[in-house]
Amino acid sequence: MRREDFPILNEKVHERALVYLDNAATTQKPQVVIDAIVEAYSHWNANVHRGVHHLSQVATQKHEEAREKVAQLIHAQSSEEIIFTKGTTDSLNMLARSFGEAMVNDGDEIIVSQLEHHSNIVPWQMLCERKGAVLKVIPLRDDLTLDVEAFKGLLSEKTRLVSVAHVSNVLGIINPVEEIIRLAHEKGVAVCVDGAQSVPHLAMDVQQLDCDFLVFSAHKMYGPTGLGVLYGKKEWLDKLPPVEGGGEMIEHVSFEKTTYNVLPYKFEAGTPNYVGSYAFSKAIDYVQAIGLEEVAKYEHELAVYLEEQLVLLSNVRVYAAGQEKAGAVSFNVYKADGGLIHPFDVGVLLDRQGVAVRTGHHCAEPLIDYLGVPGTVRASVGLYNTKEDVDVFVAALKKAIMMLE
Numbered sequence: 001m002r003r004e005d006f007p008i009l010n011e012k013v014h015e016r017a018l019v020y021l022d023n024a025a026t027t028q029k030p031q032v033v034i035d036a037i038v039e040a041y042s043h044w045n046a047n048v049h050r051g052v053h054h055l056s057q058v059a060t061q062k063h064e065e066a067r068e069k070v071a072q073l074i075h076a077q078s079s080e081e082i083i084f085t086k087g088t089t090d091s092l093n094m095l096a097r098s099f100g101e102a103m104v105n106d107g108d109e110i111i112v113s114q115l116e117h118h119s120n121i122v123p124w125q126m127l128c129e130r131k132g133a134v135l136k137v138i139p140l141r142d143d144l145t146l147d148v149e150a151f152k153g154l155l156s157e158k159t160r161l162v163s164v165a166h167v168s169n170v171l172g173i174i175n176p177v178e179e180i181i182r183l184a185h186e187k188g189v190a191v192c193v194d195g196a197q198s199v200p201h202l203a204m205d206v207q208q209l210d211c212d213f214l215v216f217s218a219h220k221m222y223g224p225t226g227l228g229v230l231y232g233k234k235e236w237l238d239k240l241p242p243v244e245g246g247g248e249m250i251e252h253v254s255f256e257k258t259t260y261n262v263l264p265y266k267f268e269a270g271t272p273n274y275v276g277s278y279a280f281s282k283a284i285d286y287v288q289a290i291g292l293e294e295v296a297k298y299e300h301e302l303a304v305y306l307e308e309q310l311v312l313l314s315n316v317r318v319y320a321a322g323q324e325k326a327g328a329v330s331f332n333v334y335k336a337d338g339g340l341i342h343p344f345d346v347g348v349l350l351d352r353q354g355v356a357v358r359t360g361h362h363c364a365e366p367l368i369d370y371l372g373v374p375g376t377v378r379a380s381v382g383l384y385n386t387k388e389d390v391d392v393f394v395a396a397l398k399k400a401i402m403m404l405e
């Protein structure tokens with residue numbers, strides 16, 4: 001699907017054609033996104049919301065149109081609910097500080113799951129330390145899906161927030177977030193969905209999903225680095241305090257008292273990444289022009305094909321094989337005597353053959369510990385990958401296995 005739009009895919013790595021299967025870490029950028037960054041700095045760069053002059057007004061308009069586009073992408077009720085951040089990690093830290101400040105007290109509980117990325121564990125852990133709250137963990141079943149029955153048992157009148165990944169960055173599994181949200185709301189508990197790995201692969205409707213918060217990064221959806229989103233329902237964002245002070249987030253400042261700006265600016269202290277938001281709006285246009293459903297279907301078929309090829313290899317163990325996934329497949333390779341071949345060694349030999357995959361704990365150590373391995377090899381697809389990429393990857397993997405056995 002439109003490989004020619006991504007200039008980096010013409011690069012050679014170790015004199016081989018690049019096969020890029022590390023899309024869960026970050027995606028490559030189409031020419032329209034690269035051009036948007038050059039255009040912004042070449043033609044209308046100026047600080048937003050500050051100047052009466054022409055360039056500042058152009059920059060402001062493009063930044064706010066991008067916010068509108070993001071709101072449409074996830075079907076938010078209004079663009080006031082879209083806070084631009086530096087990325088998923090920044091969004092989660094901001095939420096943990098703001099929500100934590102206002103809503104969490106000694107003895108309260110926050111629920112996350114066993115398969116979370118560190119960005120959806122550590123900010124909550126830090127909050128718990130600050131406030132004397134307790135972090136509870138939804139366990140996994142043997143098939144590596146979330147144990148929803150156990151989750152029901154964890155919910156109590158002490159629970160203040162549930163924060164779970166929509167799609168696991170390690171396993172690629174799609175978690176039952178609809179059910180989790182329904183169950184949490186029955187008890188009046190708010191839910192944050194970590195959409196870092198789902199927004200790029202699945203059509204997202206926050207109103208239908210009814211999540212209270214959604215966080216994601218532009219760079220995992222063909223957009224630039226350094227830009228992310230914290231979506232929150234307006235009634236929550238109105239209630240929550242800002243976490244960073246500075247320009248832009250204020251209404252009036254005096255030494256006696258400062259009043260805060262309206263949404264979403266209350267949460268956006270300082271000069272925002274308006275070049276990033278503009279470039280991201282071009283990435284959204286790009287994906288929408290192909291069709292979100294189309295992209296999701298194509299990537300799903302490719303990920304299924306990739307998993308099928310891996311499952312055929314007798315010395316490869318695929319995690320959560322056969323489960324409904326989006327984008328990523330994790331596996332390990334075993335020797336004939338049952339010994340694990342270190343994922344790092346597999347990754348290095350794939351790289352020598354021009355194939356980029358990620359190896360290690362994928363910033364999800366509690367899950368990797370649970371799997372009882374030092375890490376996994378993860379292949380993750382994007383819209384520009386092809387069946388041929390998968391075939392090259394599998395052939396390179398077979399070669400690596402022969403060398404390492």
Ligand code: C6P
Nearest residue numbers: 024025087088089117119169196217363
């Ligand atoms: N996962 C991966 O290779 P940032 O780094 O802020 O853009 O995203 C953090 C993050 C949060 N949640 C999930 C589910 C994620 O997958 C990620 C980023 C990358 O898996 C880099 S560690």
